[in-house]
Amino acid sequence: MTGINHYLVLSLILFSIGVFGVLTRRSAIGILLSLELMLNAVNINLVAFSHFLESITGHIFAIFLIAVAAAESCVGLAIIICVYRTFKDIRADNINLLKW
Amino acid sequence: MSGATCFVDYAWMVPFFPFFAFILISLFTVRNRSLSAFISITAIILSTVYASAILYQRLLDVHEPAVIREITWLTAGTVEFPIGILVNNLSAAMLCMVSFIALIIQIYSTSYMENEEETGFCRYFAFMSLFAASMLGLVISPNFFQIYIFWELVGLCSYLLIGFWYNRPAAASAARKAFIVTRFGDTGFLIGIIMLYMMTHSFSFDAIPALIESYRINPGMIWSIIPGQYLSPDSTISLVTFLIFCGAIGKSALFPLHVWLPDAMEGPTPVSALIHAATMVAAGVYMVAQTYDIFRTSPQTLLIIAHIGGITAFMAATMALAQNDIKLVLAYSTMSHLGIMTLALGMGALAAGTFHLMTHAFFKALLFLCAGSVIFALHTNNIWEMGNLRKSMRVTGATFLIGALALAGIPPFSGFWSKDEIIAVVFASPHLLLKILACLTVFITSFYIFRVYFVAFFSKDRYDITPHEYPVMTVPLIILAIISTVGGFVATPWNNGFAAFLSTDPACEGQSVSYLLPSVIVLLISLFAIGTAYSLYAKDPAHYEELLRLRYKAIYSILTGRYWIDDFWNSIVRVVVAFLSTAASFIDSRIIDGLLVNGSAHLADEAGKYLRFEESGSVQHYAVIIIISIVIILLAVGIIHGFFATELLYGALMR
Amino acid sequence: MITVETVIFYTLSAIIIAAAIVVVRARNIFYAGLSLAVVLTGVAGVFLLLRAEFLAGMQVLIYAGAVIVLILFAIMLTQGIHRFENEPHNRMQFLALLSVIALSSITAFILLVHKWPLPVRKPIIPVWESLNTLETGRILVKEFALPFELLSVLLLAAVMGAMLIARKKGEGNDGN
Numbered sequence: 001m002t003g004i005n006h007y008l009v010l011s012l013i014l015f016s017i018g019v020f021g022v023l024t025r026r027s028a029i030g031i032l033l034s035l036e037l038m039l040n041a042v043n044i045n046l047v048a049f050s051h052f053l054e055s056i057t058g059h060i061f062a063i064f065l066i067a068v069a070a071a072e073s074c075v076g077l078a079i080i081i082c083v084y085r086t087f088k089d090i091r092a093d094n095i096n097l098l099k100w
Numbered sequence: 101m102s103g104a105t106c107f108v109d110y111a112w113m114v115p116f117f118p119f120f121a122f123i124l125i126s127l128f129t130v131r132n133r134s135l136s137a138f139i140s141i142t143a144i145i146l147s148t149v150y151a152s153a154i155l156y157q158r159l160l161d162v163h164e165p166a167v168i169r170e171i172t173w174l175t176a177g178t179v180e181f182p183i184g185i186l187v188n189n190l191s192a193a194m195l196c197m198v199s200f201i202a203l204i205i206q207i208y209s210t211s212y213m214e215n216e217e218e219t220g221f222c223r224y225f226a227f228m229s230l231f232a233a234s235m236l237g238l239v240i241s242p243n244f245f246q247i248y249i250f251w252e253l254v255g256l257c258s259y260l261l262i263g264f265w266y267n268r269p270a271a272a273s274a275a276r277k278a279f280i281v282t283r284f285g286d287t288g289f290l291i292g293i294i295m296l297y298m299m300t301h302s303f304s305f306d307a308i309p310a311l312i313e314s315y316r317i318n319p320g321m322i323w324s325i326i327p328g329q330y331l332s333p334d335s336t337i338s339l340v341t342f343l344i345f346c347g348a349i350g351k352s353a354l355f356p357l358h359v360w361l362p363d364a365m366e367g368p369t370p371v372s373a374l375i376h377a378a379t380m381v382a383a384g385v386y387m388v389a390q391t392y393d394i395f396r397t398s399p400q401t402l403l404i405i406a407h408i409g410g411i412t413a414f415m416a417a418t419m420a421l422a423q424n425d426i427k428l429v430l431a432y433s434t435m436s437h438l439g440i441m442t443l444a445l446g447m448g449a450l451a452a453g454t455f456h457l458m459t460h461a462f463f464k465a466l467l468f469l470c471a472g473s474v475i476f477a478l479h480t481n482n483i484w485e486m487g488n489l490r491k492s493m494r495v496t497g498a499t500f501l502i503g504a505l506a507l508a509g510i511p512p513f514s515g516f517w518s519k520d521e522i523i524a525v526v527f528a529s530p531h532l533l534l535k536i537l538a539c540l541t542v543f544i545t546s547f548y549i550f551r552v553y554f555v556a557f558f559s560k561d562r563y564d565i566t567p568h569e570y571p572v573m574t575v576p577l578i579i580l581a582i583i584s585t586v587g588g589f590v591a592t593p594w595n596n597g598f599a600a601f602l603s604t605d606p607a608c609e610g611q612s613v614s615y616l617l618p619s620v621i622v623l624l625i626s627l628f629a630i631g632t633a634y635s636l637y638a639k640d641p642a643h644y645e646e647l648l649r650l651r652y653k654a655i656y657s658i659l660t661g662r663y664w665i666d667d668f669w670n671s672i673v674r675v676v677v678a679f680l681s682t683a684a685s686f687i688d689s690r691i692i693d694g695l696l697v698n699g700s701a702h703l704a705d706e707a708g709k710y711l712r713f714e715e716s717g718s719v720q721h722y723a724v725i726i727i728i729s730i731v732i733i734l735l736a737v738g739i740i741h742g743f744f745a746t747e748l749l750y751g752a753l754m755r
Numbered sequence: 756m757i758t759v760e761t762v763i764f765y766t767l768s769a770i771i772i773a774a775a776i777v778v779v780r781a782r783n784i785f786y787a788g789l790s791l792a793v794v795l796t797g798v799a800g801v802f803l804l805l806r807a808e809f810l811a812g813m814q815v816l817i818y819a820g821a822v823i824v825l826i827l828f829a830i831m832l833t834q835g836i837h838r839f840e841n842e843p844h845n846r847m848q849f850l851a852l853l854s855v856i857a858l859s860s861i862t863a864f865i866l867l868v869h870k871w872p873l874p875v876r877k878p879i880i881p882v883w884e885s886l887n888t889l890e891t892g893r894i895l896v897k898e899f900a901l902p903f904e905l906l907s908v909l910l911l912a913a914v915m916g917a918m919l920i921a922r923k924k925g926e927g928n929d930g931n
Binding site: 001002004005006007008009010012013014015016017018019020021023024025027029030032033034036037040043044047048050051052053054056057059060062063064066067068069070071072073074075077078079080081082084085 | 756758760761764768771772775776778779784787788791794795798801802804805806807809810813814817818821822825826828829830832833847848851852854855856858859862863866867871873874887890891894895899902906909910912913914916917918920921923
Binding site for chain 3: 720728734735
């Protein structure tokens with residue numbers, strides 16, 4: 001019998017992996033991928049609560065979240081392309097003009 | 101009576117005239133000599149006239165109670181600081197004496213100081229006026245708060261006038277020494293005033309004696325010096341009165357705070373006459389006399405006062421023997437007589453001591469002004485460079501002789517009447533030491549003053565300029581000489597008008613029983629001393645002086661070393677000042693500059709040096725820091741709110 | 756007790772987590788992108804488990820369909836494939852791992868210890884009998900109509916913004 005705790009733990013693990021990726025990945029696209037992981041973890045969380053609390057609002061929120069995530073990855077990728085054109089490089093630790 | 105009482109109510113006008121003169125001179129007439137002198141002398145004339153009027157009024161209402169008017173000036177919580185005026189017979193007499201002598205000396209000064217350049221001359225009169233204002237204000241103070249204010253003002257004027265020729269290092273350091281030594285006494289005075297207020301909740305002279313008696317029965321406030329042991333009310337009263345007397349020790353140059361008075365002779369001679377002979381140094385004695393009822397509550401303090409007076413009188417007289425500077429002889433003589441006055445007050449002879457204060461003011465001022473006349477004519481202070489002046493400066497010689505006779509206590513001059521009252525009181529008391537000291541002092545006093553007279557005014561002249569006298573100087577001398585001659589008759593043993601004037605209750609004057617015997621003894625001692633001085637110094641003084649110095653070499657060195665009390669105070673001050681300055685400079689340079697100022701700058705510098713590496717430019721780096729911060733905050737909040745601990749008690753963590 | 760649901764749940768979780776680890780650790784960015792597709796599909800399966808059918812469909816359509824394609828195009832456009840000779844990860848690994856583990860353990864503790872105020876569950880209904888899609892549809896056009904419309908405006912803005920950012924310099928108004 002899977003209770004809410006199972007889904008919460010799944011969501012948490014997925015989120016943590018996503019955070020690790022965001023912090024560690026050198027490529028900007030890699031960071032975006034990890035970001036998607038985080039967003040999906042949140043979605044799982046929302047839908048789990050929606051299921052266990054008998055409320056449909058969680059589903060709606062998740063729908064919106066998917067839409068927003070799509071928009072955001074669209075714009076993010078556009079920015080990455082732009083950066084690529086400027087620096088010829090998308091490694092996050094090489095784009096460091098604000099260094100000391 | 102109401103009309104007359106009115107003008108006594110305005111007795112504060114007496115110090116106001118010279119104060120106003122000070123303001124005028126210092127603001128407006130600093131370049132104009134004659135105008136400054138005119139303003140100053142006019143003001144003091146007005147004060148003298150007003151004071152005389154007040155005295156006359158008091159003579160009419162001798163038995164009326166004192167006129168006391170007080171208003172509250174400041175309040176601090178429950179403490180009220182009153183100011184006002186006190187006009188009783190003593191203060192009226194003192195007002196008259198102070199203003200009159202100040203007038204005479206200011207007239208004399210117009211001639212003595214004529215070689216000063218303008219700003220010096222005007223500055224002198226400004227300060228003289230300020231001093232007159234301060235002293236007169238002190239005389240009419242009805243409470244300790246006000247008298248302390250004027251006490252300090254008088255000390256300030258003394259500083260300004262001793263250091264009048266401020267370009268001279270000796271004068272500057274003498275002024276500083278005077279101020280600091282009197283400060284020691286004033287500190288004791290202030291502590292005494294504060295303790296007295298804490299005991300009695302009053303500053304006023306007339307209210308305090310009764311309050312002290314009620315304190316003795318029912319003490320509201322007790323102190324302890326050794327922790328755990330509290331002072332009894334009697335000891336506290338003695339301590340407080342002694343502390344108040346400390347102010348007088350400093351101001352009146354009594355042992356052991358007398359060291360400033362000889363150095364104060366660096367000032368101009370009229371200043372020495374006014375401040376350090378007639379008025380300021382008398383302020384201490386005056387304060388004790390005015391608050392005598394307070395001292396009467398503590399017989400132990402009175403005993404200490406008497407002994408300090410006796411010791412000072414003797415010591416100062418001995419030191420006067422070995423001086424070659426005429427002003428220094430007179431300075432030590434002043435010190436000696438102040439000791440005599442203090443002795444009288446300690447013995448309970450209030451009228452005698454106060455009368456001696458009055459007569460001493462006149463003849464000492466006279467002696468100083470004579471000395472000033474000689475100094476002005478010959479440009480030297482050293483008696484061994486003078487001689488035979490009774491021929492070349494007749495008026496000065498004659499008046500100096502009158503002054504010397506008054507000092508030595510020869511009838512019919514004023515000194516006789518005043519000093520003998522005191523001697524009689526001392527002889528009537530059981531203290532053997534004081535009697536011996538008194539006799540010795542009388543001998544030495546006559547001896548030293550006539551030594552000066554014979555060396556300077558007799559024998560051969562030892563100078564090559566012709567000395568001249570000046571009328572502006574000699575007329576004051578004559579006036580003072582006349583007063584010194586006849587002034588004593590107000591208080592003869594048979595008809596003591598002064599004592600009667602001074603107090604409505606007879607005080608301790610019942611001791612004048614054996615008046616005759618002590619007077620005769622003392623007179624004989626004085627005449628013997630004068631004779632000795634004549635035989636030694638009249639014909640060939642240098643020879644005998646050499647002889648005496650060689651014979652009594654040890655004593656002579658003690659006297660010229662001033663009993664090494666000066667050195668004692670100097671070493672204490674040096675140690676304290678050295679310690680304080682080392683500590684202060686250490687704190688300033690190492691702690692404030694080094695630690696706080698430079699240290700904080702250095703800290704900011706180092707912090708910047710290391711923290712700038714955090715600016716890596718890498719967003720992921722910043723993100724890691726954010727995550728770590730979130731973890732820390734979560735932990736902190738959780739622990740503070742007991743979240744983790746209480747949840748641990750639940751046990752089952754996983755479903 | 757172990758039901759089918761439980762088995763399916765654990766299997767799906769294993770797939771999701773394994774693929775997620777590949778996403779964050781793959782040396783080759785293309786493989787990372789493909790693993791992301793696996794994760795997204797797995798998440799859609801979890802949605803189905805939770806009786807969110809409409810959402811599962813949308814997840815597959817939008818995420819696993821459009822977004823992955825978008826990402827793969829971006830990878831190709833930035834020629835990222837060739838660029839990682841050595842370490843694809845920066846110096847932060849150890850520190851990031853540590854902080855992530857700390858954060859997740861604290862959060863896990865908080866989440867699991869807390870007693871969620873859940874209503875009593877009705878007996879499990881089969882998927883084909885759940886009415887969530889109907890509910891979703893109804894809510895979207897009744898209470899959440901305005902946010903729905905705003906969402907379309909947001910998407911329009913995102914598309915326009917992306918076009919503006921990504922166009923080449925020198926291309927005037929004629930670029931798309």
